[in-house]
Amino acid sequence: MATPFLGMDPYLEHPILWTGVHSGLINAIRGQIAPGLRPRYVASVEERVMIDIPKMQRIPDLWIQKARRLGRTLSGSRTAVADVELEEPLVMEISSEPVREHYIEILDRYQDLKVVTVIEVLSPINKTPGPGRDEYLRKRNATLQSSTHLVEIDLLRRGTRMIDFSPEQLEAIGPFEYLVNVNRFEPGRTQYEIMARQLRNRLPKFGIPLVPPDPDVALDLQAALNQVYEDGSYMLRIHYERPCSPALNAEDQNWAGDCWLSYRQAHSELFGNAAE
Numbered sequence: 001m002a003t004p005f006l007g008m009d010p011y012l013e014h015p016i017l018w019t020g021v022h023s024g025l026i027n028a029i030r031g032q033i034a035p036g037l038r039p040r041y042v043a044s045v046e047e048r049v050m051i052d053i054p055k056m057q058r059i060p061d062l063w064i065q066k067a068r069r070l071g072r073t074l075s076g077s078r079t080a081v082a083d084v085e086l087e088e089p090l091v092m093e094i095s096s097e098p099v100r101e102h103y104i105e106i107l108d109r110y111q112d113l114k115v116v117t118v119i120e121v122l123s124p125i126n127k128t129p130g131p132g133r134d135e136y137l138r139k140r141n142a143t144l145q146s147s148t149h150l151v152e153i154d155l156l157r158r159g160t161r162m163i164d165f166s167p168e169q170l171e172a173i174g175p176f177e178y179l180v181n182v183n184r185f186e187p188g189r190t191q192y193e194i195m196a197r198q199l200r201n202r203l204p205k206f207g208i209p210l211v212p213p214d215p216d217v218a219l220d221l222q223a224a225l226n227q228v229y230e231d232g233s234y235m236l237r238i239h240y241e242r243p244c245s246p247a248l249n250a251e252d253q254n255w256a257g258d259c260w261l262s263y264r265q266a267h268s269e270l271f272g273n274a275a276e
Contacts (some may be wrong), residue, residue: 001230004263007153007201007222010230010240010256014245015124018156020231024228025121026102032224033106033208036217039117041106041210048139049100060065099125108211117149118212123196127159129204149209150183153221158246163192180221184209199252234265235270 012021023052030043077129099107106117120140125132140162143150152162157177165173183192195204203225207216229235240260243253264271 001189001235001267002226003229004235005200005256006267007197007203008225009197009212009234010199010244010246010248010252011240012154012229012234013158014095017234018233019125021228021234022123024102024123024232025155025222025224028054028231029119029121029219030104032227033219035218037106039110040110040214042113044105044107045102046105047133048103049098056159059137089221098192101125101136106208106210111211114148115148117151117209118143119151119208120153122152122154122156122159122162124156124159126180126255127154127156127161129160133160144189147185151208152181152183154179154181155203155225160197180204180206182206182209199248200255235267 003012012018026045032043034043049143075231081143101123103121104119105115106119107113108116120126126136127133154162155178163181173194173196175198177199178197180195183189193206195206196204203219203222205220205222206221209216241258244256247253248256
């Protein structure tokens with residue numbers, strides 16, 4: 001089942017949701033490209049562990065629970081307040097464990113499992129100044145200095161881009177919120193294949209490079225996102241009637257609301273009467 005939107009669902013960028021979305025995308029991408037890689041290549045999900053990440057750079061892991069407001073009876077024992085209406089707080093717990101990020105390596109079985117391509121789905125920690133971004137950039141630079149292709153998928157509207165575009169380049173690309181870039185191994189490595197999308201555009205279908213002369217393996221990014229959306233039942237978890245976070249402009253928020261209403265009407269088996 002697709003998202004309520006033609007392309008990226010901006011509500012999935014919420015920090016509370018993104019960790020699960022990111023993991024799901026990594027697995028969906030691997031599952032989609034794996035058949036096209038055989039028999040020479042295999043796709044492996046790898047883990048990058050980052051420690052000493054400031055709390056302000058962390059994404060909350062689950063997480064939130066409702067707390068019962070406690071009071072005292074005449075005997076002094078603690079009990080739930082039944083006759084006084086008090087606001088019920090949310091108790092939030094942020095993990096102090098190391099931050100773990102997953103990415104995909106395409107390995108060449110004919111060259112002793114040499115890494116030929118790295119596929120990264122960017123997270124807020126990669127796009128926010130601090131130790132997390134610094135560590136990602138070190139890994140990225142090491143890839144760019146090797147014979148490995150690099151594919152970066154950025155489905156986050158906020159944060160600092162990985163590529164510092166000039167004004168002329170930005171004008172040539174045009175307005176965009178989401179970006180896929182492919183850097184193929186070649187002398188100099190100065191060329192990036194850019195696929196930019198706005199909020200209302202379908203996400204691209206593009207080629208993942210392998211060892212020449214082998215052809216690229218196709219990745220339909222929109223299909224991968226839709227799979228994650230359905231597998232995670234996000235249509236039943238997200239409060240689309242509330243403003244998106246990070247915020248959309250007024251026009252896009254109204255458009256998103258219309259998309260959600262149409263989606264509910266089209267899937268009445270899940271939501272009943274959308275007018276209720």
